[in-house]
Amino acid sequence: MASNLSNTRTGNVAQRLQKELMDMMLSPSTTLTAFPDDENLTLWTATIEGPTETPYAGLTFKLSMEFAPTYPMTPPVVLFKTPIYHPNIDFSGRICLDILKDKWSAIYNISSVLLSLQSLLGEPNNSSPLNAEAADLWDKDKEEFQRKVLARHKTPEEL
Amino acid sequence: MSGSAYIPTDEELANLQQLSREYEPEVTGPLVGERQSSTAITTEYANADPVYRVKTAALPSKYSHFRTCRGDGNCGWRAIAFTYFETLIRLGDINKFQDEKTRLQSMNNLISSIGYSEDIYEGFQEECWDLLVALANAIGNGNAAQVLLENFNDMGVSMNIITYFKLLTSAWMQTHSADYMNFLLGQTVKSYCTQTIDPVNSEIDNIGIAALSEALLKPIGFALDVLYLDRSPGEEINVIHFGATENDALSLPYPRPTLRLLYRPGHYDILYKAEDIEVQQPIPSQAPLHVALAAGYTDDFVPMDSSMSDVMTMIPGLYPTGLGQRWPSAPYDYDPIPTPQPQPQVAPVPTYAPPPTAVAPVPTSHQEYATPVPSSHVNHQHHSTHHGIQLQPPVSLSLNHPPPPLTIERGGPFRPSMYELEPGFHSGQQHTLPFQTSIFRNSHYNTAHFLNPDFQPEEWSPDAEYSTSSRSRHKSSSQ
Known part of the structure; x- marks a missing residue:
């Protein structure tokens, strides 16, 4: 399947990622960045800013993105590299977000993934939490939640 | 999986469950x-x-x-x-x-x-x-x-x-x-x-x-x-x-x-x-299919080409222009030895739910011509078409289901004659066919003419002579 895909227009993952990089450089966002690894175009490092008026406001989070040869027919593997306290993100940085799993669509791209993650920070899905304690605190004790977020956070320099 | 040590058991189970769901x-x-x-x-x-x-x-x-x-x-x-x-x-x-x-x-x-x-x-x-x-x-x-x-x-x-x-x-x-x-x-x-x-x-x-x-x-x-x-x-x-x-x-x-x-x-x-x-003949780009079906198409001349896949296109009554305009082209189409068209020619029609009336093939195969015409009108056109049987032998043979009802329905001592095969005549201007003109009656298009392939000597009938229109009106309304 992978070899078949690489023969075709969008199947060529390198070409596609090249194009996405170009697009992101041409219209840079102030709250998102994403760049490929120097040696491997299918490994990217991205950052997102915590949305304002959320417990994550003012914080910057680093993520890794890994693209399979089948991208964009399969989603990238996205992990939070910055430790984060969030109902839908576990302590290894794994994310529970439907569009990164069974609801992935081939018309999503790096920007739309990062935007979705940004909005996940402000609007967790507390009905299926990976971190049950965080989900509980989000609803019951925002101050304690905020304290835990800041306690766990590390700046990029500290990583 | 180095991080798995940090994962509480229930989360691991949730993960497994998720994996098995996705499997x-x-x-x-x-x-x-x-x-x-x-x-x-x-x-x-x-x-x-x-x-x-x-x-x-x-x-x-x-x-x-x-x-x-x-x-x-x-x-x-x-x-x-x-x-x-x-x-x-x-x-x-x-x-x-x-x-x-x-x-x-x-x-x-x-x-x-x-x-x-x-x-x-x-x-x-x-x-x-x-x-x-x-x-x-x-x-x-x-x-x-x-x-x-x-x-x-x-x-x-x-x-x-x-x-x-x-x-x-x-x-x-x-x-x-x-x-x-x-x-x-x-x-x-x-x-x-x-x-x-x-x-x-x-x-x-x-x-x-x-x-x-x-x-x-x-x-x-x-x-x-x-x-x-x-x-x-x-x-x-x-x-x-x-x-x-x-x-x-x-x-x-x-x-x-x-x-x-x-x-x-x-x-x-x-x-x-x-x-x-069915294997379709590729249609060269200079003669695309839609040309023959374009709405503006007028029925000036339809070649009697045996490769024509749909005989319906040759039925003059299907065109809004009416049967009368069909006449000038009749000599081109005229085929003294009609070859019966095989039934499969109309096979595509049953693909669609067959409309209830006997005129089904008409609207089904040429919707674009038939739609503007009220259904009663279509009826007449269809029948007058059929009654051009002697004039359009190959066409009428592909549609030969309608005649039996007509013949049976008439009953009486008279054999079919052209006068009784024109129920559509009463319906308006466009059906004023040259059947009654002296030119027609003396031509070989008239079955009573000895050169007509379906030569049928005319029998004198006072009824037919004087009440053609009322008879046909009666007949068409009974259909």
Whole structure:
């Protein structure tokens, strides 16, 4: 399947990622960045800013993105590299977000993934939490939640 | 997995549960298979429960062939996409491929309006353009069917095209949300599309089929029948129609080319009727099919070409211009030794639900001419056509079911004569045929003329002489 895909227009993952990089450089966002690894175009490092008026406001989070040869027919593997306290993100940085799993669509791209993650920070899905304690605190004790977020956070320099 | 030590057990279990939910067995077989006899389906269900057995036993008589699609979670999307291109090939009109590209391109504003910029989807779209071009070229070489099959068995190509069709469906639904919101059980159209249409591994459902049919198939006059093979009571497989219907007044091919899918819970395959797979003569681009069917076409001259696939086009009464205008061309068509047209010539008609009246073939095969005419009018035209039997031998023979009722109905001591075969005459100006003119009566078009191949000496009948119009009025109203 992978070899078949690489023969075709969008199947060529390198070409596609090249194009996405170009697009992101041409219209840079102030709250998102994403760049490929120097040696491997299918490994990217991205950052997102915590949305304002959320417990994550003012914080910057680093993520890794890994693209399979089948991208964009399969989603990238996205992990939070910055430790984060969030109902839908576990302590290894794994994310529970439907569009990164069974609801992935081939018309999503790096920007739309990062935007979705940004909005996940402000609007967790507390009905299926990976971190049950965080989900509980989000609803019951925002101050304690905020304290835990800041306690766990590390700046990029500290990583 | 170094981090797994930090994961509480219940989360691990949740993960496992998630994994098992997502697990799908490795599927095998070609993405789209070769066409094969549908008796294979009957055989497959020979030992199944009786409902399936009965339903599948009846299948091959109506749907002679089928084609498998790999059950990889996209088979419905792939089946529709494949048959869409296959139906374009079946039409055999090279220009149509370019037309389709232009039409689909014009729908890009729909996609833009739901917030996707062209550079996200142009790759998928171009895959579709490339295939249209490749197929148009392949039609000339006669290997279009093979090119299509090869392309669709390339996972990359078929997924790109499916992705594009999904996007089209999504855009159509979101820009026509009023048509769909009532079917979504409270879900918004936007969230339905995100959850059900857009995802890569999400099979098409009925709502998706309806939307894709509206966006992709209906505008070019294609219909889509989905046969649902399930345990519901009944002896036949239920059919649901999508796409263009008989009533859509589109200046498009008629009968509506129909895509057919067989649905078995969770899976779609492609079905064919025998007539779908008749080898069509490729139509060269300088004489595309739609020229002969264009709405502005007037019936000046229809060559009696034996390669003409549809004899219906030669029936003068079908044209709004009326039978009278047909006369000047009659000498060209005249064939003193009529060859009966074989019945299969009209075979495409039964594809569609046969209209209840005897005039069924007329509106079904030439909708674009018949629609503007009220149905009663069509009736008359049809019958006057038929009564030109001596004048249009090859045509009338293909339609020879109407005469018996007329003959029987008349009864009495008189044999049929031209005077009794004109029930349409009373209906108006356009039916003032030259039957009564002296020129006609003295010509060989008159059966009473000895040069007429159907020579029939006229018998004098006072009734016929003086009450032709009242008699025919009576007759036509009794039909």
